[in-house]
Amino acid sequence: xNAIVFDGKVRxxxxxxxxxxxxxxxxxxxxxxxxxxxxxxxxxHRYQGVxxxxxxxxxxxxxxxxxxxxxxxxxxNCACHDCDLCLDGRERHCRQRTVLGIVGRPGxxxxxxxxxxxxxxxxxxxxxxxESVFVEPLAAACEILEQIKIRPIDRIAVLGDGxxxxxxxxxxxxxxxxxxxxxxxxxxxxxxxxMGAEVKFAEEVEQDLRRWAGSFDVVVEAxxxxxxFQTALTLVRPRGILVMKSTYHENLRFDAAPLVVNEIxxxxxxxxxxxxxxxxxxxxxVHVLPLVSERYPLSRGEEAFRRAQxxxxxxxxxxxxx
Amino acid sequence: xNAIVFDGKVRxxxxxxxxxxxxxxxxxxxxxxxxxxxxxxxxxHRYQGVxxxxxxxxxxxxxxxxxxxxxxxxxxNCACHDCDLCLDGRERHCRQRTVLGIVGRPGxxxxxxxxxxxxxxxxxxxxxxxESVFVEPLAAACEILEQIKIRPIDRIAVLGDGxxxxxxxxxxxxxxxxxxxxxxxxxxxxxxxxMGAEVKFAEEVEQDLRRWAGSFDVVVEAxxxxxxFQTALTLVRPRGILVMKSTYHENLRFDAAPLVVNEIxxxxxxxxxxxxxxxxxxxxxVHVLPLVSERYPLSRGEEAFRRAQxxxxxxxxxxxxx
Numbered sequence: 001x002n003a004i005v006f007d008g009k010v011r012x013x014x015x016x017x018x019x020x021x022x023x024x025x026x027x028x029x030x031x032x033x034x035x036x037x038x039x040x041x042x043x044x045h046r047y048q049g050v051x052x053x054x055x056x057x058x059x060x061x062x063x064x065x066x067x068x069x070x071x072x073x074x075x076x077n078c079a080c081h082d083c084d085l086c087l088d089g090r091e092r093h094c095r096q097r098t099v100l101g102i103v104g105r106p107g108x109x110x111x112x113x114x115x116x117x118x119x120x121x122x123x124x125x126x127x128x129x130x131e132s133v134f135v136e137p138l139a140a141a142c143e144i145l146e147q148i149k150i151r152p153i154d155r156i157a158v159l160g161d162g163x164x165x166x167x168x169x170x171x172x173x174x175x176x177x178x179x180x181x182x183x184x185x186x187x188x189x190x191x192x193x194x195m196g197a198e199v200k201f202a203e204e205v206e207q208d209l210r211r212w213a214g215s216f217d218v219v220v221e222a223x224x225x226x227x228x229f230q231t232a233l234t235l236v237r238p239r240g241i242l243v244m245k246s247t248y249h250e251n252l253r254f255d256a257a258p259l260v261v262n263e264i265x266x267x268x269x270x271x272x273x274x275x276x277x278x279x280x281x282x283x284x285x286v287h288v289l290p291l292v293s294e295r296y297p298l299s300r301g302e303e304a305f306r307r308a309q310x311x312x313x314x315x316x317x318x319x320x321x322x
Numbered sequence: 323x324n325a326i327v328f329d330g331k332v333r334x335x336x337x338x339x340x341x342x343x344x345x346x347x348x349x350x351x352x353x354x355x356x357x358x359x360x361x362x363x364x365x366x367h368r369y370q371g372v373x374x375x376x377x378x379x380x381x382x383x384x385x386x387x388x389x390x391x392x393x394x395x396x397x398x399n400c401a402c403h404d405c406d407l408c409l410d411g412r413e414r415h416c417r418q419r420t421v422l423g424i425v426g427r428p429g430x431x432x433x434x435x436x437x438x439x440x441x442x443x444x445x446x447x448x449x450x451x452x453e454s455v456f457v458e459p460l461a462a463a464c465e466i467l468e469q470i471k472i473r474p475i476d477r478i479a480v481l482g483d484g485x486x487x488x489x490x491x492x493x494x495x496x497x498x499x500x501x502x503x504x505x506x507x508x509x510x511x512x513x514x515x516x517m518g519a520e521v522k523f524a525e526e527v528e529q530d531l532r533r534w535a536g537s538f539d540v541v542v543e544a545x546x547x548x549x550x551f552q553t554a555l556t557l558v559r560p561r562g563i564l565v566m567k568s569t570y571h572e573n574l575r576f577d578a579a580p581l582v583v584n585e586i587x588x589x590x591x592x593x594x595x596x597x598x599x600x601x602x603x604x605x606x607x608v609h610v611l612p613l614v615s616e617r618y619p620l621s622r623g624e625e626a627f628r629r630a631q632x633x634x635x636x637x638x639x640x641x642x643x644x
Binding site: 044045085090093095147214226229237238239244245246247248249251252253254255256257259260261262263264265266267268269270 | 366367407412415417469536548551559560561566567568569570571573574575576577578579581582583584585586587588589590591592
């Protein structure tokens with residue numbers, strides 16, 4: 001089968017169809033390129049193999065035949081159910097976990113991929129294939145609401161204007177009276193503004209950082225670049241919350257004194273609840289299709305990866321039927 | 323009056339008695355050398371002036387004469403009562419605050435110092451002068467319980483075996499079934515063990531870090547050295563809490579991916595509630611006198627600072643009567 005792999009370089013390669021062995025074999029319909037995929041191609045997690053963890057598929061084979069033919073999305077963390085964290089109900093953090101296209105498990109940028117049955121969620125008819133690809137990152141955005149309490153009077157800043165930042169802004173904008181998205185690209189800021197966010201150019205804020213210092217109750221760092229963290233730490237008020245969504249391949253380096261002196265709470269935030277993301281898409285509470293910049297057939301995945309790394313580009317989708 | 327100042331070097335200097343102007347003039351009885359004082363002498367906060375913020379004193383002059391002659395300790399943050407943070411009830415984080423011996427206000431290592439009346443707490447007779455000097459750092463240790471919930475089943479690690487780490491261990495050991503203090507000095511570990519903590523040599527843990535990785539629900543970083551943060555991040559379990567007590571003069575540099583991937587919550591923690599610290603000392607729930615390594619008269623403060631920087635030394639007190 002065709003697959004997009006990373007083996008030091010991103011390339012289209014012929015791979016054999018994976019063995020299901022007790023799990024579900026999924027025929028992938030669409031997949032999406034995520035920043036984590038781009039970070040992997042820069043060395044993140046030292047992963048090599050089939051890429052991709054944002055997808056929608058049809059169940060081809062399954063231990064429970066009632067699932068065959070269903071359209072599904074899949075949670076990406078596969079748990080052992082045996083370690084202390086699994087037994088404690090934190091399967092997403094399982095010590096022996098594999099992660100689709102990230103840790104020890106071939107990803108979804110292929111004609112087929114394999115996941116445990118328990119990871120699957122059926123996609124309601126109201127949600128299109130393209131929209132379904134956003135369930136995984138949208139769940140990651142929803143995770144913030146599982147981790148912290150937001151009050152309507154909280155002033156929230158989202159740093160970054162990329163795909164994840166946009167989803168976060170859409171999820172949080174309904175929770176507060178003032179959400180400000182701070183980014184670098186006119187077109188992306190315009191879209192966020194259209195979705196109800198106040199928007200600011202990062203340059204403006206950075207040039208007048210003293211004025212902006214400590215002016216947000218909650219700051220979500222989703223720039224994807226390490227310098228975003230220091231800016232976030234400056235923008236959050238004493239005793240405020242800094243939600244850390246970016247995973248950087250590089251080391252983070254910053255002056256930690258304000259973290260202690262201002263008693264900031266930093267909350268690392270990763271994968272989230274698929275059911276809540278599906279419900280939001282089904283109720284049309286978030287608008288993801290305007291975030292699609294380009295579509296490529298799977299066979300042109302190498303080109304799609306090059307495109308995804310260009311400035312100003314949002315989501316690049318791969319169509320697996322082509 | 324005699325005062326210990328930092329002006330690029332720690333020295334004994336003659337200073338004029340400060341003007342009270344609406345605040346209380348305090349005759350200092352004892353003061354203590356804190357790690358923050360040592361950090362200041364390395365450039366932290368770029369503070370220059372009279373050092374010291376851990377002290378006990380008698381009220382010499384006060385707007386309310388009922389206070390004159392009382393034995394007091396004093397909160398170190400002096401608020402403006404006018405900025406957004408003050409109006410929001412977060413006076414300790416006031417944007418215009420001065421901080422005794424740290425930011426814009428001469429410290430307590432002098433015959434006299436000055437603080438607003440509202441910062442003063444009368445010291446009950448059951449608490450000795452030497453013990454009273456520990457109210458400020460003990461309050462900082464108590465602050466952790468104001469910020470996070472600890473359950474008896476939580477496995478807690480305190481990194482560091484210095485003065486603050488010892489106070490933290492004593493405060494937290496009653497809250498959990500297993501508290502482990504990880505340090506470098508035999509004598510300090512012995513004392514912590516005597517106070518009910520399990521103890522480990524840092525070297526042992528670092529040599530077998532894979533085994534210890536993710537094995538604590540709560541890790542308190544109180545080593546005072548930046549490498550402590552990376553160790554803390556390794557020791558805390560996924561979705562666990564890392565309480566950050568150390569303030570480093572240097573930048574912090576670490577791999578931030580585990581923070582996000584493991585959804586760690588980092589909580590910066592600084593000054594705490596004096597009333598709770600006083601209550602614990604009054605009830606003899608914490609034992610601070612064994613933490614006193616040396617006493618010097620104020621006039622030998624330069625020597626006292628040199629001594630405080632030596633390994634194995636815990637609290638160095640200055641006696642202002644001498």
